[in-house]
Amino acid sequence: MTLLAGSTLLTLGARAEISDADRALVFEREQKRIELAARLAPAVVCVYDENRRGGGSGVLIDSQGHGLTNYHVLAGMMKKRQGFGGLSDGKLYDLDVLGIDPTGDVAMFRLSGREDFPFVSLGDSDRVKIGDAVLALGNPFVLSEDHAPTVTTGIVTGVHRYQWGTGANLIYSDCIQFDASINPGSSGGPLFDAQGEVVGINGRISINTRGRFNVGFGYAITMNQIRRFMPAMRAGLLARHGTLQATVEDIEGSGVVFTELLRNAAGYDAGLRVGDHLLELDRTKIASRNHFASLIGTYPENWPVHLRIERGGFAHEFHARLEPVAPKLAHPFTPDLDVNRRQVESVLRGYRQAVLGNSSAPPRHRAWNTVREFGSHDAAVSRQEKYEGRIAGDFASLRQIHADGSKGRVIEFSDRAAVSRSSTAPDEAPAELPHDQKQVLAAQYLAFQKLLNWSSLDELPETSHVGGDAWVPITWSPGATTTRQSEKERVLDVVRWSLGDQWDVRLGFDAETSFLACITILDLPTRAEVQVDFADWSDVGGIKAPKYVTVRGAGAPFRDELTDWELSP
Amino acid sequence: METQGARAIAVQGRIVWCNLFSETRVCCWYRLCLLTMASVLGPLVDRACALSIDRNAGENAQSESESTREEQDFQHFVAIQGLFREVADRVKPFLVRIETVGGAQPVEIRDDPRGPSPEGEIPSPVPRPQNPFRDSPGGGFQIADGPTTGMIYSSDGYILTSSFNFVREPALVSVTLTDGRRLAADVVARDQVRKLAMLKIDAENLPVPEWAPVDEVRVGKWAVALGLGFGGTEPSISVGVVSALNRMTGNAFQSDVKISPANYGGPVCDLTGRVMGIAVPMAQRPGELAGIEMYDSGVGFALPRERVDQIASALRAGRSFYRGWLGMTVDPQNQDAIVILNVADPSPLRTAGAKPGDKIVQVEGKDVRHFGELVQATYMIPAGDEIYVTLERKGIQFGVKLTLARNIDLGPLPEIEEPLDPSVPAIPPTDESVPPEEEP
Amino acid sequence: MKVVTQAVSCLLALSATLCAGGFDRAIVTANARVVKLYGLAAGAQLGYGTGIVVSPDGRVLTVLSLLIDARRVRAVTSEGTRFAAQVLARDAERQLALLQLVPWEDAERGGVDSDSSSVADSGAPRVGPFPSFDPILGTPLKPSGDPEFPRNIAKEPPRLQPGDWIVAAGNAFKVAEGSEPVSFVRGVFSTRTRLDARRRVRDFPYRGEVLVVDAVTSNPGAPGGAVVNLHGFLVGMVGRDVVSNLTNTHFNYAIPGDVLAAFLRDTETKKNAAPTPTDSSVVNSLDRRSAAEASAEETMNPSRDVGIRLARAGYQKVLPFVERVKLGSPAAQAGLQKDDLILSLNGKNIGDVADFHEQMKMLGPDEPVDLVVRRDRRILSLRMEPTRN
Numbered sequence A: 001m002t003l004l005a006g007s008t009l010l011t012l013g014a015r016a017e018i019s020d021a022d023r024a025l026v027f028e029r030e031q032k033r034i035e036l037a038a039r040l041a042p043a044v045v046c047v048y049d050e051n052r053r054g055g056g057s058g059v060l061i062d063s064q065g066h067g068l069t070n071y072h073v074l075a076g077m078m079k080k081r082q083g084f085g086g087l088s089d090g091k092l093y094d095l096d097v098l099g100i101d102p103t104g105d106v107a108m109f110r111l112s113g114r115e116d117f118p119f120v121s122l123g124d125s126d127r128v129k130i131g132d133a134v135l136a137l138g139n140p141f142v143l144s145e146d147h148a149p150t151v152t153t154g155i156v157t158g159v160h161r162y163q164w165g166t167g168a169n170l171i172y173s174d175c176i177q178f179d180a181s182i183n184p185g186s187s188g189g190p191l192f193d194a195q196g197e198v199v200g201i202n203g204r205i206s207i208n209t210r211g212r213f214n215v216g217f218g219y220a221i222t223m224n225q226i227r228r229f230m231p232a233m234r235a236g237l238l239a240r241h242g243t244l245q246a247t248v249e250d251i252e253g254s255g256v257v258f259t260e261l262l263r264n265a266a267g268y269d270a271g272l273r274v275g276d277h278l279l280e281l282d283r284t285k286i287a288s289r290n291h292f293a294s295l296i297g298t299y300p301e302n303w304p305v306h307l308r309i310e311r312g313g314f315a316h317e318f319h320a321r322l323e324p325v326a327p328k329l330a331h332p333f334t335p336d337l338d339v340n341r342r343q344v345e346s347v348l349r350g351y352r353q354a355v356l357g358n359s360s361a362p363p364r365h366r367a368w369n370t371v372r373e374f375g376s377h378d379a380a381v382s383r384q385e386k387y388e389g390r391i392a393g394d395f396a397s398l399r400q401i402h403a404d405g406s407k408g409r410v411i412e413f414s415d416r417a418a419v420s421r422s423s424t425a426p427d428e429a430p431a432e433l434p435h436d437q438k439q440v441l442a443a444q445y446l447a448f449q450k451l452l453n454w455s456s457l458d459e460l461p462e463t464s465h466v467g468g469d470a471w472v473p474i475t476w477s478p479g480a481t482t483t484r485q486s487e488k489e490r491v492l493d494v495v496r497w498s499l500g501d502q503w504d505v506r507l508g509f510d511a512e513t514s515f516l517a518c519i520t521i522l523d524l525p526t527r528a529e530v531q532v533d534f535a536d537w538s539d540v541g542g543i544k545a546p547k548y549v550t551v552r553g554a555g556a557p558f559r560d561e562l563t564d565w566e567l568s569p
Numbered sequence B: 001m002e003t004q005g006a007r008a009i010a011v012q013g014r015i016v017w018c019n020l021f022s023e024t025r026v027c028c029w030y031r032l033c034l035l036t037m038a039s040v041l042g043p044l045v046d047r048a049c050a051l052s053i054d055r056n057a058g059e060n061a062q063s064e065s066e067s068t069r070e071e072q073d074f075q076h077f078v079a080i081q082g083l084f085r086e087v088a089d090r091v092k093p094f095l096v097r098i099e100t101v102g103g104a105q106p107v108e109i110r111d112d113p114r115g116p117s118p119e120g121e122i123p124s125p126v127p128r129p130q131n132p133f134r135d136s137p138g139g140g141f142q143i144a145d146g147p148t149t150g151m152i153y154s155s156d157g158y159i160l161t162s163s164f165n166f167v168r169e170p171a172l173v174s175v176t177l178t179d180g181r182r183l184a185a186d187v188v189a190r191d192q193v194r195k196l197a198m199l200k201i202d203a204e205n206l207p208v209p210e211w212a213p214v215d216e217v218r219v220g221k222w223a224v225a226l227g228l229g230f231g232g233t234e235p236s237i238s239v240g241v242v243s244a245l246n247r248m249t250g251n252a253f254q255s256d257v258k259i260s261p262a263n264y265g266g267p268v269c270d271l272t273g274r275v276m277g278i279a280v281p282m283a284q285r286p287g288e289l290a291g292i293e294m295y296d297s298g299v300g301f302a303l304p305r306e307r308v309d310q311i312a313s314a315l316r317a318g319r320s321f322y323r324g325w326l327g328m329t330v331d332p333q334n335q336d337a338i339v340i341l342n343v344a345d346p347s348p349l350r351t352a353g354a355k356p357g358d359k360i361v362q363v364e365g366k367d368v369r370h371f372g373e374l375v376q377a378t379y380m381i382p383a384g385d386e387i388y389v390t391l392e393r394k395g396i397q398f399g400v401k402l403t404l405a406r407n408i409d410l411g412p413l414p415e416i417e418e419p420l421d422p423s424v425p426a427i428p429p430t431d432e433s434v435p436p437e438e439e440p
Numbered sequence C: 001m002k003v004v005t006q007a008v009s010c011l012l013a014l015s016a017t018l019c020a021g022g023f024d025r026a027i028v029t030a031n032a033r034v035v036k037l038y039g040l041a042a043g044a045q046l047g048y049g050t051g052i053v054v055s056p057d058g059r060v061l062t063v064l065s066l067l068i069d070a071r072r073v074r075a076v077t078s079e080g081t082r083f084a085a086q087v088l089a090r091d092a093e094r095q096l097a098l099l100q101l102v103p104w105e106d107a108e109r110g111g112v113d114s115d116s117s118s119v120a121d122s123g124a125p126r127v128g129p130f131p132s133f134d135p136i137l138g139t140p141l142k143p144s145g146d147p148e149f150p151r152n153i154a155k156e157p158p159r160l161q162p163g164d165w166i167v168a169a170g171n172a173f174k175v176a177e178g179s180e181p182v183s184f185v186r187g188v189f190s191t192r193t194r195l196d197a198r199r200r201v202r203d204f205p206y207r208g209e210v211l212v213v214d215a216v217t218s219n220p221g222a223p224g225g226a227v228v229n230l231h232g233f234l235v236g237m238v239g240r241d242v243v244s245n246l247t248n249t250h251f252n253y254a255i256p257g258d259v260l261a262a263f264l265r266d267t268e269t270k271k272n273a274a275p276t277p278t279d280s281s282v283v284n285s286l287d288r289r290s291a292a293e294a295s296a297e298e299t300m301n302p303s304r305d306v307g308i309r310l311a312r313a314g315y316q317k318v319l320p321f322v323e324r325v326k327l328g329s330p331a332a333q334a335g336l337q338k339d340d341l342i343l344s345l346n347g348k349n350i351g352d353v354a355d356f357h358e359q360m361k362m363l364g365p366d367e368p369v370d371l372v373v374r375r376d377r378r379i380l381s382l383r384m385e386p387t388r389n
Helices: A020-043 A071-075 A222-234 A265-269 A289-296 A336-355 A433-447 B026-049 B065-095 B162-167 B306-315 B348-352 B372-376 C002-016 C026-031 C102-106 C258-268 C280-287 C291-296 C331-336 C354-359
Strands: A046-047 A055-058 A068-069 A081-085 A092-102 A107-113 A131-139 A150-163 A174-178 A191-193 A200-204 A218-221 A242-243 A248-250 A254-262 A275-283 A305-311 A315-323 A323-327 A365-374 A384-394 A393-400 A407-413 A418-422 A463-470 A493-501 A503-510 A516-523 A528-542 A542-554 A555-568 B009-011 B015-019 B093-101 B148-154 B158-162 B174-177 B181-191 B196-201 B221-225 B236-247 B252-255 B266-268 B273-281 B300-304 B328-330 B338-345 B359-363 B386-393 B396-403 C032-038 C048-053 C058-063 C073-076 C082-091 C098-102 C165-170 C185-193 C197-199 C209-213 C226-229 C235-238 C242-243 C253-258 C306-311 C321-325 C341-345 C369-375 C377-385
Touching: A020 A150, A020 A191, A020 B065, A046 A068, A046 A092, A055 A071, A055 A131, A055 A200, A068 A200, A068 B174, A071 A081, A071 A092, A071 C253, A081 B396, A081 C235, A092 A222, A092 B158, A107 A222, A131 A200, A150 A289, A150 C165, A150 C185, A174 A200, A174 A289, A191 C226, A200 A222, A222 A463, A222 A493, A222 C058, A248 A384, A254 A265, A254 A289, A254 C082, A265 A315, A265 C226, A289 B093, A323 B009, A336 A463, A336 A493, A336 A503, A336 A542, A407 A433, A407 C048, A418 A433, A418 C209, A433 A503, A433 A528, A433 C242, A493 C058, A503 B026, A503 C253, A528 C291, A528 C377, B009 B372, B009 C253, B065 B221, B065 B266, B065 C165, B093 B158, B093 B162, B093 C098, B093 C291, B093 C341, B158 B273, B174 B196, B174 C331, B174 C341, B181 B306, B196 B306, B221 B273, B236 B300, B252 B273, B273 B372, B300 B306, B338 B348, B348 B396, B359 B372, C026 C032, C026 C185, C026 C226, C032 C058, C048 C235, C058 C258, C073 C098, C082 C102, C082 C291, C098 C258, C165 C197, C165 C235, C209 C377, C253 C258, C331 C377
Parallel strands: none
Antiparallel strands: A046 A055, A046 A081, A055 A068, A068 A107, A081 A092, A092 A107, A131 A150, A131 A191, A150 A174, A150 B236, A174 A218, A191 A200, A200 A218, A242 A323, A248 A254, A254 A275, A275 A305, A305 A315, A365 A384, A365 A555, A384 A393, A393 A407, A407 A418, A463 A493, A493 A503, A503 A516, A516 A528, A528 A542, A542 A555, B009 B015, B093 B148, B093 B174, B148 B158, B158 B196, B174 B181, B181 B196, B221 B236, B221 B266, B236 B252, B236 C185, B252 B300, B266 B273, B273 B300, B328 B338, B338 B359, B359 B386, B386 B396, C032 C048, C032 C073, C048 C058, C058 C098, C073 C082, C082 C098, C165 C185, C165 C226, C185 C209, C197 C242, C209 C253, C226 C235, C235 C253, C306 C321, C341 C369, C369 C377
């Protein structure tokens, strides 16, 4: 029977013949693996210190030479922050240390000396399952003499594992456990899935009485955790991890409960109380205390997290921003200002590139029609209003259009003033805009004009990269509170811009696409904050523009749908 | 699948219904059952399969393409098992079991950390009393009494194996072939540097294994190591992949197969049963047992075909290879440069005109910045081979060609006229406890 | 009808693979059928390990170790439920132990000690049912006792062959807690051979056959774990951390399924692992006694005289050359000659004269002796038959 012949499943004991198809399948997969190893090896770095003594490993993640490794591989190079990276082309390249994450044992470096470096793509570590085939590349025992990496294979043998660190350093939280052989020297090297994407950075093994040799237990920090820290590391910062300042315990049969909460800290302030039964953290069901500790350890400081708890028979949801965990450092770490400025420039340039694409000259005049939809806690029905928007040079304005087509008030914003005037009575004295409306207009002006028209960073002083954040989108529908949607987490590059004594602006750019995701403007005197989200960037007359702008903080939340764009050079 | 009179309906492009009365009736029944039973067994199978922590609720329902892929994965691993067995069956006739009787355990001379450092030792700042050019096997390992593995090299009775078992200089060596014959064997020659040994037995028309072409040994390829070191007549199998080429100064390839005394001397084969290399212990330092400590760690070395052929032809002719020495000690005070402290007379360096105070800056055109790099550049070069060394004297560099020597061919180190550091005595103190044979 | 049956069985087998992506099936099956054990810790022994569930009512097999000597042994199943474990049987020979899971509360109330000489056949099982392995065939079973993967059940246990993939599941390094999956290592079955090993300085008591695997299985906490093949069938139990006397390296092995089955059979007949003539592993133990025991018997059992006198040079560390063969002796009848060098006796290598005498002492009076000797450049096998009185 044809179906049975090829199947060796059923013949438990007998020496079954291997069918030609099966044989071909094995050799085909072997060939694929050989090709995969050849494709990935050039992006793997043999890391040496400034005296060219080995040994650790790293992996390049973009063509400019940025790479990831373990913090403990670079820890000995923190004085001068320089070393060398060997690639499989046989050459040694200069290596500069950028930012570090000591608690999570990750760090970023940058190689220089080549126009375009080979690099690999980052995978989704949440999709890694026990039993998945993996490849580990690195330089165990510093055996490589030509800087070509060592390749080993194995399978994933555990996920969501927790490995204790030393104090607040080198904690492997929610890590991947695997049996591909890694040894001292492999630290900092990549763990690839079967598609050749990096799903983790290897850095730890369990050892037994034999000494520091692999016994089938290697651990890698997940790429999804590292992604959260990459904006800060790329900007040359010290990235700290976050904590809820809360303790949980296992209650047999009933999951996990909070047993301690530090007052006036993240968890408590968010609304948690001792005795709350923790159900979910960021949409993940929490199975045990270990699981909770493991998950919490993957977040940076100030990261927004969503908690679902059960109290007295009812489910409640809370949001908190995590407190920082201070790592122990041998020397105090001062961020390199040049690296930071370079990263600001890179992010802003990336945004400009994303929006303007190949357009040589950005349009100086923009006009659009807006349909503004209001949502509010009280209104049963959201109402709509129409506006006409216009930006020309340093001037931005919004004109209200009534239902019958007549023109309403005009709100104007420029470097000199932000005023509201009547279009029907032009002689009427313009009214000063309330600060929250100013903030909203300013945000749009920054997004559509200022951030697109600059030739050097000197025109944008007082900007710095302050690390990463997760995008917490605003929903504007009635009765909504800010809530993280169940879609994939979006990591942002956050650039801070201090505009005088008045405003503290934070620009959040999507770390992957470079589009502006949100602007938060804090009015310093009143501490009032306005968040403006930009969504659905799509093609408009040759450049990109957002379809929706959502605002929280200026009265009731509302959403603008931007239509009918008009651009003039 | 379709036959005459059958109606085929593609369901999601993969499963095909056909008329019950076609010739492929049974297959169709199977397909039909598959659809119905899958829904019955689905939950059962899901329960057996789900690990609650790492699967979200939405993912339990598997997509068509995912299950085809997983079936294929399973089938793939079942098939590989069969191929591993084929390799063992195919290569078994070429394996031999080697047993030795007698011999002493290698003496691991515990370093008395005194004295200027000879090459091959890490510099330490206090005088050493012992022979600086001794052969230390390295590894700190006691060789056990179990059998070891060898492989037929040529049909007239030459057997290749690893030299590690012969460090003991056993009184007697016997070789047992797969057909059961047990024969006395002579150790023809031994390569201390690349860790190979050649034996000879009185036998003819022996089957000879096929070697894989050199360019077919590639990183990522399956590697299967076979050995007889656990006793028994069936070879043990260990599997992995080729991890890297050109290791150990181009002398070996590396794989993550579990290599250990159980399979040293045996073949590392590809999935078609062709030999890619001979497994040996190796590390980036000299010593016949160096590298044993890495057994079963997923770091294992094998000598590839070109290297084996090259060495084997010399071994066959009775030529042994020994560790090659330059004949000097280095100044332990200087950690960032290699400064010659003393030159033995006679020695390769003496012949080349090197003097105390000279720096070694390059070996074979490659910079050597510190002592470790010098060891790395020279540890795989046997005595009798020539190397090109660049020295520096008073700022001026000059190159010399040296033929490395055996340690027994090195003369004594002359007394140092002027100590480089007043705190270091000019004449190393003698130690009466050192056995007389150790003196150069 | 036959055709339909075949189709159904093949169908069912194939559908079972819907979940199996490579090692998924082996891993999931093994994980559900091991328990994490916690018990007595002392010195270098860490007090945690693994056990295999071998019956739906909660019988657990594990390695014999200090762990089970605790007053209260705790067992945690793959679902995270905690039980106490009573010791039903120990086997010093095979280094195995059989435990019975009981409710934890019983243990807490002090009603149950870990050691229980009475086999738990009193009434209905108080725990479970659990997924388990059929200890004889290795078949993974559902809690109901039915096979997990319905198919034509092989009449014999799966014949594992060298090169077959195996997965060893155990709580190595105590990484897993509660309901977290234990850890796994993957490798292939290397070979089957007799165990000749030691733990630190003492010879390891089990001298029977083991399955050598090419994955590092003997990590702390893993012994007692389940070794399964690609199909999820139990083929052995992870052994303890030992050093092989043949290679002087740490040795990774599994106790074969047939040895586990023999142990369970023995406990069922309440023989408490008394040796039977057909039990090869036990017969082995009579041969391989520790050096201490052997020397203690020196004065009691003078070595059997087969008519061989070996060369003497004042001390015993000399190669065993034959100096004289007594006329008419068993040695002479076997063809032994002067100047022959004795290489091995009954398969054991003889390194020197002392070795030879030691091995001779261990022989029973009716045992034939197989010698392998070197004569000139030949190697010969000779057999000496027992003397007739």
